[in-house]
Amino acid sequence: MKALVHAGITGMEGLSFMDFEKAEPGKGEVRVRLKTAGMNHRDLIVLERHKGSEPPLVLGSDGAGIIDAVGEGVEDAKVGDEVIINPGLGWRENTDAPPQGFEILGHPFHGTFAEYVVIPSENALPKPAFLTWEEAGVLxxxxxxxxxxxxxxxxxxxxxxxxxxxxxxxxxxLMLQMAKSVGAIVYVTSRSEEKRQAALEMGANQAFDSNGEWAEALGGKKMDVVIESVGAATFNKSLSQLRTGGTLVTFGASAGDTVELNLRAFFYGQFNLLGSTMGSGEELREMLSFIEEHNIRPVIDRMFPLKDYQAAFDKLNRAEQLGKIGFIID
Incomplete structure (x- = not known):
């Protein structure tokens, strides 16, 4: 099969579009003939995390396609099923945190940037009929x-x-769309005027410049919830927008992972600070029902042929996209 493989050199230079062995499904597994796959910021991290001295690795976590082979004992899936892939391995029920041994496709196990991927049958969910292959593959x-x-x-x-x-x-x-669908009042920031305008068109109540004074832009309004994924560069600005007793949830640190926190201000503010990473299989099924009920579709910036991976990774690395970047495989 054709696949996007990382090997030999740590970083982007180790990526190659090449022929790679097509695996057979084992007990409890299915093989999916992928039609589309989605990129995530995680793919950039894996380029550094996966060392050149380690065995070759097929990157990619998101994907959608058609089951073309099933392993022994599989009863919940059959050849020909159209499926969307749950990238999380080993986190079934909605618990406070993932269980020990939880992993994500694309590192350390082979992922979705290939013509085929082998996964546990429980990770192949029925593709929502209202989504296109492109939307399902990046979701x-x-x-x-x-x-x-x-x-x-x-x-x-x-x-x-x-x-x-x-x-x-x-x-x-996706957060913007989900939050609006339940009637929340949504404020967003971006350095890009184009992205701010797009967010307003998607339903944001206000969009303002990330480089400006946030408190001034918000006119003194304080937030019930702030979502922090940028990291050290914005963490304290985000925290300062919370109302007393408000909640900040962090799930990323692309701009630095170490922050200085004023503990006295934090405990007097009665703030809640929560961490989060991806989610369980139970939550994925809930999410698929939720987006179907509210007709939520991922925003797609651009889909690339897999062989044009260099342009796709460059775009992702520059954070130029509005929404998702993905690959057309079949």
Whole structure:
């Protein structure tokens, strides 16, 4: 099969579009002939995390396709089923945190940037009929992350005020749509006027410049919830927008992972600080029902042929996209 493989050199230079062995499904597994796959910021991290001295690795976490082979003992799937892939391995029920041994496709196990992928049968869910192949292929990791952050962790409800800094990426655009669908009042930031305008068109109540004075832009309004995924560069600005007793949920640190926190201000503010990472299989099924009920579709910036991976990774690395970037495989 053709696959996007990382080997030999740590970093982007280790990527190659090449022939790679097609695996057979084992007991309890299925093989999916992929039609589309989605990129995530995680793919950039894996380029550094997966060392050149380690065995070759097929990257990619998100994908959708058609089952073409089933292993021994599989009763919940059959050849010909159209499926969307749950990238999370070993986290079935909605628990406070993932169980020991939880992993994500694309590292350390082979992922979805290939013509075929072998996964546990429980990770192949029926493709929502209302989604296109492109939408299904880029959905799971980002939408599951957004769903857990908003509803499992932040307990977002109608009428609550929420701030989402750094609108533009796949998770943030899905959060905006999900939050609006339950009647929340949504504020977003971006350095890009184009992304701010797009967010307003998607339903944001206010969009303002990330480089400006946030408190001034908000006119003194304080948030019930702030979602923090940028990291050290914005963490304290985000925290300062919370109302007394408000909740900040963090799930990313692309701009630094170490922050200085004023503990006295924090405990006098009665703030709640929560961490979150992706989500469980149970939450993924809930999320798929939720987006179908509210007709939520991922925003897609561009789909690339897999052989054009260099341009796709460059675009992702520059954070130029509005929504998701993905690959057309079949």
């Amino acid at each position: 799971s990791l980002g939408a599951l992350t957004a769903y857990r952050v908003l509803f499992t962790r932040a307990k977002l409800k109608e009428g609550m005020k929420i701030l989402i800094p750094g609108i533009g990426g796949g998770v943030a655009t």
